[in-house]
Amino acid sequence: VPGPLLEFFLSLGVNANSSQMFKLETDRAIICAYNFPAVLLTAGADYWDSHLKDTYLNLSKDYQIKVRRTFAYSLHEISRIIGPERTERDLVQIFALYLMDLDDVKQGILEHLAEFLSTLAVSSRNEYIPILAEVWDGVMTNWRLRDILAAQLRDIAMLFDAARVVEHVLPLAIRACHDEFAAVRETGVEAVSHI
Structure with missing residues (x-):
């Protein structure tokens, strides 16, 4: 994956420019969350620690339910890609957090509960x-x-x-x-x- 392309994608998940319209900012976070598993799969698990983890962890706690819901539905895929050690270190807390979240978020975790547990x-x-x-x-x-x-x-x-x-x-x-x-x-x- 070309570095500039990856950096551009990761910039979608950061609210750095406060002068942009609020709607655009919220859409950027949702777009980033929706495409995160595909970008991680394409970039590879080796990019998790160096490039992708911080953006993922920040977005996974986003105030927007649509962002958290999207991540809840893809948590098992992210864990499958990054492997059991990184999953235990980085994703188990998100998993526990989402089990206590709103029902829309919780549903994403429950629908793939066995798949997530199988990655541990x-x-x-x-x-x-x-x-x-x-x-x-x-x-x-x-x-x-x-x-x-x-x-x-x-x-x-x-x-x-x-x-x-x-x-x-x-x-x-x-x-x-x-x-x-x-x-x-x-x-x-x-x-x-x-x-």
């Missing part, structure tokens, strides 16, 4: 499985998010040994089977049959 080293992955119950409790007011999480349980179960699945994943699948919404119950039954 096994030892680190085992640290995060106990939070599944907390995540479920955090989405109790939104049946659609519970349905999304229930749909992820089958793939999440494939990432862990039987003891952890029985202790952490199966209870959530059973909770899904007893949910007040039929869609969540159906997804829970499907998850239990695969677990």
